[in-house]
Amino acid sequence: MKTIVVEQLKYRYPLTQTLALNELSFEVEEGEFIGIVGKNLAGKSTLCQALIGLVPHFYHGGYGGRVIVDGLEVGKSQVDEISKKVGIVFQNPFTQVTGSKLTVYEEIAFGLENLGVPRAEMIDRIDHALDLLQMLPFKDRAPFDLSGGQMQRMAIASIIAMRPKIIVLDEPTSQLDPQGSEEVFRAIQSLSREGMTVIMAEHKMEKVAQYADRVLLLHEGRLIDFDRPEKVFSRDDLDQYGIAAPVYTEVCKALDAKIAGEPYYPATLDEACKALVMRRE
Numbered sequence: 001m002k003t004i005v006v007e008q009l010k011y012r013y014p015l016t017q018t019l020a021l022n023e024l025s026f027e028v029e030e031g032e033f034i035g036i037v038g039k040n041l042a043g044k045s046t047l048c049q050a051l052i053g054l055v056p057h058f059y060h061g062g063y064g065g066r067v068i069v070d071g072l073e074v075g076k077s078q079v080d081e082i083s084k085k086v087g088i089v090f091q092n093p094f095t096q097v098t099g100s101k102l103t104v105y106e107e108i109a110f111g112l113e114n115l116g117v118p119r120a121e122m123i124d125r126i127d128h129a130l131d132l133l134q135m136l137p138f139k140d141r142a143p144f145d146l147s148g149g150q151m152q153r154m155a156i157a158s159i160i161a162m163r164p165k166i167i168v169l170d171e172p173t174s175q176l177d178p179q180g181s182e183e184v185f186r187a188i189q190s191l192s193r194e195g196m197t198v199i200m201a202e203h204k205m206e207k208v209a210q211y212a213d214r215v216l217l218l219h220e221g222r223l224i225d226f227d228r229p230e231k232v233f234s235r236d237d238l239d240q241y242g243i244a245a246p247v248y249t250e251v252c253k254a255l256d257a258k259i260a261g262e263p264y265y266p267a268t269l270d271e272a273c274k275a276l277v278m279r280r281e
C-alpha cells in the first residue's frame with residue numbers, strides 16, 4: 001500500500017524567486033525506510049516540511065501539485081489533522097523539549113494529555129515508546145540531565161507515543177557525538193522494523209546506505225534519483241550533486257568489485273566484504 005504519494009509538487013518560499021521544490025513526484029510504500037540525500041540547500045528540509053504540512057500551511061508561499069499522506073491531502077488539510085498521521089523530529093533535540101516537565105516520563109505524556117488519550121492507554125503507549133527507544137532506565141530522569149543521544153531518543157519517543165504512521169526525521173543526529181548518533185540510528189531502525197514508514201534527511205551516506213531501503217537524491221529542488229542505495233551510490237555523476245558515495249562504494253569502485261550478479265558497487269560494509277572476498281577467490 002502506498003502511504004505517501006507526491007505528485008508534481010512545486011514550492012517557492014515567500015519573497016523568493018527560485019523553486020525550493022521543483023516538480024517532485026514519487027511514492028513510498030507502507031513500512032519503507034527512505035533516506036533523503038542532497039547537498040546543502042538541495043531542498044531536503046523543505047521536503048520534510050511539505051510532508052507534515054508546515055509547507056504550505058505555516059510557511060505559505062507558492063504551492064502546486066499534491067502531497068497525500070496516509071490518504072490525506074496535505075495541501076487541503078489542517079496541520080493538526082496531518083500531525084496525527086505524520087510526526088517530525090528535528091536536528092536539535094534541545095528545541096523539541098518542552099522545558100516544563102520534571103521527568104522523561106512526563107515529557108512523553110505531555111503530547112498524549114493534549115490529545116486527550118485515556119489514562120490506561122496513555123501508560124501503555126508511553127511504556128511501549130520508552131521500551132522501543134531503550135529509554136526505560138531513564139524514565140525518571142530530568143530531560144535536561146540526558147546526553148544528546150538520550151535526549152533525541154526521548155524526542156523520538158514522544159512522537160512515537162502519538163502513534164503516527166509515518167515519521168520524518170530531518171538530520172536527527174547532526175548535533176550528536178558518534179555514540180549518540182549510533183544510539184539514535186539503532187532506535188530509528190527499530191521503528192522501521194515495527195513497520196513504521198521512516199523518512200530521514202541525512203548527510204552521513206554510510207548510514208543511509210546501511211539503513212535505507214531506498215534513497216531519494218535531491219538537487220536544486222529536483223528529484224534526480226529514487227532507488228536502492230547501491231544503485232544511487234554507484235552513479236558516476238554523484239559529485240555533480242555534491243554527494244560523496246559511502247567509503248565502501250569508493251573502495252569497491254577503485255578495486256572494481258561489484259555486487260555478485262549485479263552491475264552495481266556495494267554500499268555497505270557487509271556487501272563490500274562479500275564482494276571483495278569473491279573477487280579474491
Ligand SMILES: Nc1ncnc2c1ncn2[C@@H]1O[C@H](COP(=O)(O)OP(=O)(O)OP(=O)(O)O)[C@@H](O)[C@H]1O
Nearest residue numbers: 013014016020038039040041042043044045046047
Ligand atoms: N524559511 C525559508 N525562507 C526562504 N527560503 C528558504 C527557507 N528555508 C529554505 N529556503 C530555501 O529553500 C531551498 C532549500 O533549502 P532547504 O533548507 O530545504 O535545503 P536542505 O537540503 O535542507 O539544506 P541543508 O543540507 O543545509 O539542511 C534553499 O534555496 C533555501 O535557501
Ligand SMILES: [Mg+2]
Nearest residue numbers: 044045046170
Ligand atoms: Mg536541511
